[in-house]
Amino acid sequence: NEQFVLANRPKGTPDDNTFRLEEISKKDPSANEVMIKPLYISVDPYMRGRMSDAESYIAPFEVDQPLHGHVVGEVLASKADGFAEGDYVVGIMPWQRYITITTDNIQKVQDANVPLHLYLSTLGMTGQTAYHGLLKIGQPQSGETVVVSAASGAVGSVVGQIAKIKGAKVVGIAGGTEKVTYLKDTLGFDAAVDYKSDDFEKSLEEAVPNGVDVYFENVGGKISDAVFKHLNTFSRIPVCGTISNYNDVEQDIGPRIQPILIKNQALMQGFVVANYSDDFQEAGQTLAEWVKDGKIHTEVSVEEGFENLPKAFNNLFEGKNLGKQVVKI
Numbered sequence: 592n593e594q595f596v597l598a599n600r601p602k603g604t605p606d607d608n609t610f611r612l613e614e615i616s617k618k619d620p621s622a623n624e625v626m627i628k629p630l631y632i633s634v635d636p637y638m639r640g641r642m643s644d645a646e647s648y649i650a651p652f653e654v655d656q657p658l659h660g661h662v663v664g665e666v667l668a669s670k671a672d673g674f675a676e677g678d679y680v681v682g683i684m685p686w687q688r689y690i691t692i693t694t695d696n697i698q699k700v701q702d703a704n705v706p707l708h709l710y711l712s713t714l715g716m717t718g719q720t721a722y723h724g725l726l727k728i729g730q731p732q733s734g735e736t737v738v739v740s741a742a743s744g745a746v747g748s749v750v751g752q753i754a755k756i757k758g759a760k761v762v763g764i765a766g767g768t769e770k771v772t773y774l775k776d777t778l779g780f781d782a783a784v785d786y787k788s789d790d791f792e793k794s795l796e797e798a799v800p801n802g803v804d805v806y807f808e809n810v811g812g813k814i815s816d817a818v819f820k821h822l823n824t825f826s827r828i829p830v831c832g833t834i835s836n837y838n839d840v841e842q843d844i845g846p847r848i849q850p851i852l853i854k855n856q857a858l859m860q861g862f863v864v865a866n867y868s869d870d871f872q873e874a875g876q877t878l879a880e881w882v883k884d885g886k887i888h889t890e891v892s893v894e895e896g897f898e899n900l901p902k903a904f905n906n907l908f909e910g911k912n913l914g915k916q917v918v919k920i
C-alpha cells in the first residue's frame with residue numbers, strides 16, 4: 592500500500608518538495624470500518640489552502656500526514672452495518688491506494704449506473720458549490736446577465752449551465768481560445784471571453800452590453816477588477832474562490848471595491864459549500880435530473896495513476912484541465 596503525505600508546506604506553487612509518496616501497510620477493517628479501493632480521486636483548488644497553516648474555514652493538512660480529498664471507490668471488505676463488498680462509495684478520504692476508514696464521512700453513491708466520476712463533479716461537491724452559490728446568493732432571473740470566471744472548470748461550467756436553465760444570458764471567462772470555443776459551442780454559453788488575450792477588457796465590454804447582474808467569482812485578481820466595472824444596480828456577487836492568488840507569496844491588492852458596491856447597491860457574499868449541507872440531498876436530486884435530461888454536460892480531465900496526483904493537482908493552477916480534474920486509479 593502507498594500514500595501521499597504533505598512533506599512540506601509550499602511557498603508559492605506546490606512542487607516535488609510538497610508531496611512525498613510513502614509505503615504503508617494494508618489494514619483489514621475493524622468494527623465499523625470498511626476497506627476501499629479508490630477508482631477516482633478528486634483534486635480541488637481548496638486543498639491548496641489546507642497545505643498552508645493559515646487560519647481558515649477548514650483545518651490545515653498536517654505535515655507528514657496523508658493529504659485528504661474526495662474519493663469515489665469500491666468497498667473491498669466491510670465490518671460496518673449498511674456497507675457491503677462491491678458497494679460504491681464517495682466521501683473525503685486519505686490519498687492512499689487502499690483506504691481503511693470508519694463510515695462516518697462516506698456515503699453510498701445514489702446511482703451506480705452513471706459514470707462514477709460524476710460524484711466528484713456535477714453530482715458531488717463542485718456541483719453543489721455551483722448550485723447553492725448561484726441560486727441562493729446569485730439568484731439569477733430570466734433575462735439577466737450572469738458572468739462566471741474559471742468558466743470551463745468544474746464549478747464554473749455548472750454555474751453557467753444552471754444559469755442558462757434559469758433563462759439568464761451567460762458569459763464565461765476562461766483562458767485560451769480552445770476553452771472559449773468549448774463554452775460557446777459545447778455548453779451553449781451566449782458569449783465567452785479569453786482573459787489571456789490582449790483585448791480581454793474590450794471583449795468583455797462587448798459581451799455584456801446590458802451590464803452584469805450576477806458575477807460568480809472563482810478567480811479574483813485582475814479578471815474580477817475588469818468585471819466589476821460593468822456591475823448593474825442591485826447586482827449580486829457570490830464569492831466562491833480566488834484561485835488566481837492561491838499560490839501568491841505576497842498579498843494581491845487591487846482597486847478598493849466598496850465604492851463600486853455602494854454605487855451599484857451590489858451584494859457581495861463569500862460562501863463555503865459545506866454550509867449548505869442540509870440542502871445537499873434535494874440539490875443532488877435536481878442536479879441528477881438535469882444531468883439525465885442532458886441539460887448539464889460534464890467534462891472530465893483524467894490523469895491516469897495514483898502517482899500522478901501531484902501533477903493533476905498542479906494542472907488546476909496551470910489551467911490544463913477542462914471540466915473536472917480527477918485521477919483515475
Ligand code: NDP
Binds near residue numbers: 747911914
Ligand atoms: P476548476 O475546475 O475551475 O479548475 C481551476 C481553473 O482555474 C483552471 O482550469 C483555470 O482555468 C483557472 N485558473 C487557474 N489559475 C488561474 C489564474 N491565475 N487566473 C485565472 N484563472 C485561473 O476548479 P474548481 O471548479 O474546483 O474550483 C473553481 C473555484 O471554486 C476555485 O476558486 C475554488 O477554490 C472554488 N471553490 C470554492 C468552494 C467553496 O465552497 N467556496 C468549493 C469548491 C470550489 P483557465 O484555463 O480558464 O485559467
